[in-house]
Amino acid sequence: MFESLIAGSLPKPAWLAETQKLWPQWHSAGPELQQAKMDATLLWVKLQEDAGLDIIGDGEQARQHFVHGFLEQVEGIDFEHKVTMGIRDGRYEAQVPQVVAPLKLKGRVHAAEAQLVRAHTKKKMKFTLPGPMTIVDTVADRFYGSKVEMAMAFADLLNQEALALQADGVDIIQFDEPAFNVYLKDAATWGVQALERAARGLTCTTAVHICYGYGIKANLDWKETLGQEWRQYEAIFPALAKSSIQQVSLECYHSHVPPQLMALLDGKDVMVGVIDVASDVVETPEQVADTIGQALQYVSKARLFPCTNCGMAPMNRDVALAKLQALAAGAALARQRYL
Numbered sequence: 321m322f323e324s325l326i327a328g329s330l331p332k333p334a335w336l337a338e339t340q341k342l343w344p345q346w347h348s349a350g351p352e353l354q355q356a357k358m359d360a361t362l363l364w365v366k367l368q369e370d371a372g373l374d375i376i377g378d379g380e381q382a383r384q385h386f387v388h389g390f391l392e393q394v395e396g397i398d399f400e401h402k403v404t405m406g407i408r409d410g411r412y413e414a415q416v417p418q419v420v421a422p423l424k425l426k427g428r429v430h431a432a433e434a435q436l437v438r439a440h441t442k443k444k445m446k447f448t449l450p451g452p453m454t455i456v457d458t459v460a461d462r463f464y465g466s467k468v469e470m471a472m473a474f475a476d477l478l479n480q481e482a483l484a485l486q487a488d489g490v491d492i493i494q495f496d497e498p499a500f501n502v503y504l505k506d507a508a509t510w511g512v513q514a515l516e517r518a519a520r521g522l523t524c525t526t527a528v529h530i531c532y533g534y535g536i537k538a539n540l541d542w543k544e545t546l547g548q549e550w551r552q553y554e555a556i557f558p559a560l561a562k563s564s565i566q567q568v569s570l571e572c573y574h575s576h577v578p579p580q581l582m583a584l585l586d587g588k589d590v591m592v593g594v595i596d597v598a599s600d601v602v603e604t605p606e607q608v609a610d611t612i613g614q615a616l617q618y619v620s621k622a623r624l625f626p627c628t629n630c631g632m633a634p635m636n637r638d639v640a641l642a643k644l645q646a647l648a649a650g651a652a653l654a655r656q657r658y659l
C-alpha cells in the first residue's frame with residue numbers, strides 16, 4: 321500500500337552537468353561523459369533506495385532534457401540547425417531541433433541506463449519517455465505538415481523503445497505529457513490515441529504523467545493566470561479513464577487542482593503529487609500523509625501511489641534529496657494512519 325516513487329527526473333550532480341538548469345551543458349564528452357552519466361544514475365538509485373522509495377527510476381541522468389534526450393537517437397531530425405520556437409502554446413521559448421525527413425530510430429535510446437538500474441536494484445523500476453504530443457510540441461516540423469501524422473510517427477518509435485525497455489526488465493513505462501494540460505481538445509482525441517499507440521503491445525504497467533511543469537519562472541507565471549481552480553484535468557481524464565493506460569500521475573499538493581477531479585480516474589492507479597517541486601521548502605512527513613489522506617476521499621488505498629508533482633531536474637540537489645526522504649517517510653506514516 322502507498323508505494324512511493326518520483327515523477328521522473330532528478331538534479332544532475334555538478335560534476336556531470338551545469339546545475340539548476342532545464343537544458344544544462346554537459347561537463348565532458350564521448351566515453352568520459354557516458355561513464356559520468358552512468359555513475360550519476362547509480363548514485364541516484366542508491367539515494368532513492370536509502371530514502372526509502374518503493375519504486376526506483378533512473379532520475380533521467382543520461383538525458384540533457386526529457387524530450388531531447390529521446391530525439392537525439394532519432395533519424396530525420398536536424399540538431400545542427402535549431403530554431404527558436406514558442407512551446408506549450410507560447411508559454412516559453414525554446415531552442416528546438418527540426419524534423420526534416422521520415423522519422424526512424426538510430427538504435428536503442430535508453431538501453432544503458434535501464435539495464436544499469438535493473439542490475440542494481442531489486443525493487444520495482446519505472447522508466448519515463450516523453451509522450452508523442454509533448455514531443456510534437458517541442459520540435460519544429462519541416463517535413464510532415466500535420467501534427468497528428470507526426471505524433472503517430474513518434475508514437476511508433478516510442479513503442480519500439482518501450483518494448484525494448486520492457487525486455488530490459490522495466491516494470492512501469494510512463495509517458496510524460498505536460499502538453500495535455502495545454503491543448504485540451506487535441507489531448508482528449510488524438511493525444512490519447514497517440515499515447516495508446518506508443519503503449520501498444522506492452523504487458524508491463526503503463527502510465528502517463530500530466531503536470532503543470534517544472535518549477536521554473538515561465539511556469540510559475542503561467543500558473544498565476546489559471547485562476548483559483550485549475551480544471552484542465554477535467555477535460556482530459558474522461559478520455560484517459562476510457563483508455564488502455566493503467567496509471568495517471570498528477571499534481572496535487574500546493575496546486576489549485578480540485579482534488580475531486582481524481583474521481584474521474586475511476587479504475588486507474590493514481591500517482592498523487594504530494595511533493596511540491598516548485599518550492600525549496602521541504603515537506604514534513606505529516607504534510608505528505610495529510611495530502612494522501614485528502615486524496616483517499618477520491619482514490620482507493622490500493623490504487624494510490626504517493627509521488628512528486630513533477631520532475632526535479634532544475635532543483636537544488638540537497639533539497640531534492642530531502643524531499644525524497646519526506647516522500648518516503650510520509651508514505652510510511654500514511655500506512656500507519658490509514659490502515
Ligand code: ZN
Nearest residue numbers: 531533630631
Ligand atoms: Zn511534469
